[in-house]
Amino acid sequence: MKIAVCIKQVPTREWQPRLNDAKTWIREQDASYELNEPDAYALEEGLRLREKHNGEVVVCAAGPARVQQVIREALARGADRAIHVEDDSLASADASVTSAALAAAMSEERFDLVLTGLQSDDQGHAQVGVMLAERLQIPHSTIIMEVQVAPSTGSGQAASLRVKRELEGGWFQWIAMPLPALLTIQSGINQLRYATLKGIMAAKKKEIRKVALPAGLAAAQQIVTLALPTRSKQTQMITGSAPEAAKDLVRRLREEARAL
Amino acid sequence: MILVVAEQRDGKLNRATLETVAAAQALAGSDPIKAVVLGQSVGAVAQELADTVSEVLTVEHATLAVYTPDAFATAVQQVVASAKPAYVLFPHTYQTRDFAPVAALRIGGALITDVTGINGTGQGATFTRPMFQGKLAAEVRHQGDGPRCVTIQIGAFRADAVKRGPAGAVTSVAVEVDASAIRQTPEAPFKEAKQAVDLGQAERIVAVGRGIKSQENIAVAEKLAKAIGAEIAASRPICDSGWLPMDRQIGSSGQTVAPKLYVALGISGAIQHLVGMKGARTIVAINKDADAPIFEVADYGIVGDLFEIVPALVTELER
Numbered sequence: 001m002k003i004a005v006c007i008k009q010v011p012t013r014e015w016q017p018r019l020n021d022a023k024t025w026i027r028e029q030d031a032s033y034e035l036n037e038p039d040a041y042a043l044e045e046g047l048r049l050r051e052k053h054n055g056e057v058v059v060c061a062a063g064p065a066r067v068q069q070v071i072r073e074a075l076a077r078g079a080d081r082a083i084h085v086e087d088d089s090l091a092s093a094d095a096s097v098t099s100a101a102l103a104a105a106m107s108e109e110r111f112d113l114v115l116t117g118l119q120s121d122d123q124g125h126a127q128v129g130v131m132l133a134e135r136l137q138i139p140h141s142t143i144i145m146e147v148q149v150a151p152s153t154g155s156g157q158a159a160s161l162r163v164k165r166e167l168e169g170g171w172f173q174w175i176a177m178p179l180p181a182l183l184t185i186q187s188g189i190n191q192l193r194y195a196t197l198k199g200i201m202a203a204k205k206k207e208i209r210k211v212a213l214p215a216g217l218a219a220a221q222q223i224v225t226l227a228l229p230t231r232s233k234q235t236q237m238i239t240g241s242a243p244e245a246a247k248d249l250v251r252r253l254r255e256e257a258r259a260l
Numbered sequence: 261m262i263l264v265v266a267e268q269r270d271g272k273l274n275r276a277t278l279e280t281v282a283a284a285q286a287l288a289g290s291d292p293i294k295a296v297v298l299g300q301s302v303g304a305v306a307q308e309l310a311d312t313v314s315e316v317l318t319v320e321h322a323t324l325a326v327y328t329p330d331a332f333a334t335a336v337q338q339v340v341a342s343a344k345p346a347y348v349l350f351p352h353t354y355q356t357r358d359f360a361p362v363a364a365l366r367i368g369g370a371l372i373t374d375v376t377g378i379n380g381t382g383q384g385a386t387f388t389r390p391m392f393q394g395k396l397a398a399e400v401r402h403q404g405d406g407p408r409c410v411t412i413q414i415g416a417f418r419a420d421a422v423k424r425g426p427a428g429a430v431t432s433v434a435v436e437v438d439a440s441a442i443r444q445t446p447e448a449p450f451k452e453a454k455q456a457v458d459l460g461q462a463e464r465i466v467a468v469g470r471g472i473k474s475q476e477n478i479a480v481a482e483k484l485a486k487a488i489g490a491e492i493a494a495s496r497p498i499c500d501s502g503w504l505p506m507d508r509q510i511g512s513s514g515q516t517v518a519p520k521l522y523v524a525l526g527i528s529g530a531i532q533h534l535v536g537m538k539g540a541r542t543i544v545a546i547n548k549d550a551d552a553p554i555f556e557v558a559d560y561g562i563v564g565d566l567f568e569i570v571p572a573l574v575t576e577l578e579r
Contacts, residue, residue, distance in 0.1 A: 011392065013393070013470070013528075015392075015395075016549075016551065017392060017395045017396050017551070019396075026392070026396075095361070095371075096365075096370065096371075121392070121393050122391065122392055123391050123392075123398075124373075124374065124390065124391060124392075124393070125371075125373050125374075126357050126373055126374070127361040127364075127371060127373060130329075130357075130358070130359070130360075130361035130362055131361045131362070131365055133362070134361070134362045134365050134366070135365075139329075139330065139443035139444055140329065140362075141329070141358070141444060142329075142354070142357055142358045143354055143357070143358075143513075165358075166354070166513055167354055167449055168353065168354050168512060168513065169514075169515065169516065170451055170452065170506075170507070170513075170514065170515065171449045171450070171451055172449065172450055172451070172452060173446055173447060173448070173449045173450070174446070174447040175444050175445065175446045175447070176444070176445040176447075177443050177444045177445065178443060181443075186513070187496065187497070187500055188496070188497075188499070188500030188501075218403065218404060219403050220370035220371065220402070220403055220404060221370050221372055221400050221401065221402055221403055222400065222401050222403055223398050223399070223400055224386055224398075224399040224400065224401055225398070225399045226391065226396050226397070226398050226399075227396065227397055227399075228395075228396065228397070228551065229390070229394065229395075229396070229397040229553060229556050230397070230556075231555070231556045231557075232556055232557060233543075233556070233557060233558065233559060235545075235555050235556075235558045235559065235560070235561045236559065236560050236561070237555075237561045237562070237563065238560060238561065238562045239562075239563075242564065242565075242568040242569045242571075242572040243572045243575070243576070245562050245564065245569060245572070246569060246572035246573040246575070246576040247576050249544065249560060249562065249573065250573065250576045250577060252560060253521065253542070253544070253560070257521070257541075257542040257559065257560075259464070259520050259521035259541070259542040260488060260521070260577075
């Protein structure tokens with residue numbers, strides 16, 4: 001089975017936001033980056049499916065040169081090779097542009113299965129996977145918690161998928177669909193593996209195919225401004241040493257909020 | 261005209277639809293608002309919406325009885341092509357997330373998701389949405405000439421604030437959906453194991469997030485929960501790691517709660533968590549990061565080390 005896993009590089013969770021002078025994007029030079037967490041689960045799922053059904057796992061990313069860091073990490077965890085649509089403008093591209101860039105680089109590969117994280121921890125549109133499926137003209141399902149592959153039987157029965165989709169409020173649903181297909185993977189679907197030293201060494205020799213961004217992709221949206229969020233409530237911040245703050249909070253919860 | 265894509269299952273309206281109507285009313289100015297209900301027999305749902313909009317379009321077709329992204333994207337595309345709305349608004353549910361990006365591509369419109377605020381009305385409007393896990397709020401505008409698609413985050417607008425007037429007309433709209441072109445075959449929805457705890461009934465909740473750092477440390481939070489008679493709960497990453505069972509998870513994929521008191525320990529406050537708990541009457545947040553989005557919804561906040569503050573709280577409560 002030929003499996004693609006789309007990955008994105010995003011600022012780390014510890015990153016404190018700083019804005020550019022125009023306040024339209026972050027100051028990228030101040031950020032440190034890591035693999036988008038839901039994509040890590042998608043990668044792990046791809047590796048597990050390859051272990052079960054053979055084939056290869058190809059990581060696909062759209063972003064500036066710095067994205068190589070997470071591509072190498074994915075290769076170290078066990079992906080076989082990579083495709084990198086490289087362009088500085090992709091750092092802040094919207095879902096329409098990102099999905100078009102990926103689709104252009106991926107369509108010729110004719111993957112059996114494409115996996116993405118359910119959304120990115122940076123812009124968080126939760127659109128790239130679904131749009132990519134439409135652009136590749138393959139069926140999709142989203143927020144997946146389990147993947148079962150029924151291989152082709154050889155007697156005319158095509159390979160197919162049965163996947164467990166998460167609904168809201170603790171509900172789930174199984175959905176069947178033919179391959180090729182695209183799934184967006186929910187965090188927590190599996191237990192992540194980490195790169196071994198052997199994997200890191202092996203990754204250095206693996207192929208990263210660089211692809212240019214197709215010309216003429218139109219943005220679907222524009223960020224007018226970025227700002228720290230405004231508080232919807234008047235938060236009373238309690239200061240002092242731990243015992244002082246604790247005493248103050250307990251008093252307020254008893255007397256003001258009457259919550260204890 | 262603004263078109264609201266209603267969500268219903270088995271003839272029951274998803275309340276997030278009314279929040280989306282409220283958002284449409286904020287966006288509309290003097291423009292009319294219509295709603296479209298897709299399904300198999302949706303008359304009752306249409307009637308429920310009739311006095312909130314100028315017209316309800318009903319799209320009834322055998323292929324829409326059970327949701328699939330292929331059928332719904334096709335049907336919405338056809339409705340938009342004939343109704344020609346300037347805006348198409350969806351509630352930001354898991355179902356919308358599953359098909360709206362395809363629908364937007366097919367109707368040639370830009371899609372802005374997860375919207376929590378609308379600035380201005382009509383064609384000049386911009387939309388506020390969280391980015392970077394809620395650390396930043398972006399004001400975003402659509403590009404291009406197609407219908408402008410928007411998904412409205414749960415809880416961002418109030419369903420009970422929807423303005424109602426004389427009931428609008430209910431009009432049936434025909435669509436052509438080829439059953440053989442639907443590639444997904446869904447089975448019936450189910451719940452995993454029977455939920456052991458109904459956190460929705462809890463008066464007080466102590467919830468832990470990534471800041472708790474290890475499974476052993478959950479005992480720290482449990483002591484506080486015991487001291488105030490609270491249930492223990494968690495954000496998604498804690499349950500993903502198996503540190504607490506999945507049925508203790510608060511947020512869009514877990515339970516939605518509105519207790520008297522919600523104490524968030526080491527929870528940064530990504531939108532997926534906030535939608536599950538921001539209805540709590542009193543919210544306390546303890547986090548080492550002063551910029552954590554959880555403080556936006558908190559009534560009381562302490563910036564500091566939870567491993568110092570929580571034991572101090574327990575001592576104080578036991579005094």
